[in-house]
Amino acid sequence: MYEIRFTPEALEDLELYSKFKQKQIIEGIKSQLRDQPTTETRNRKRLRPNELAEWEQRIDTFRVFYDADEKERIVKVVAIGHKEHNKLFIHGEEYEL
Secondary structure (H helix, E strand, O other): OOEEEEEEEHHHHHHHHHHHHHHHHHHHHHHHOOOOOOHHHHHHHOOOOOOOOOOOEEOOOOOEEEEOOOOOEEEEEEEEEEEEEEEEEOEEEOOOO
């Protein structure tokens, strides 16, 4: 199993959502990233090189951006955002990947 860690910025992102949505996001992270975070699935993919993170996980309209260290067995969640149509919002602002 991988240990899941959140950056302070990711925790701030999480606080922007209601308690219900926070619970939904955290449960999705735990269920999908504890065992095989570097295996691509329907809801998880490796991103093209960018400044944010190496991986993206989809939980409904939410997007969790993270890096995984396979040697240390740590998943570091760096940002949490949501999509509205074709636009991604992180930290409350539109973001381009």
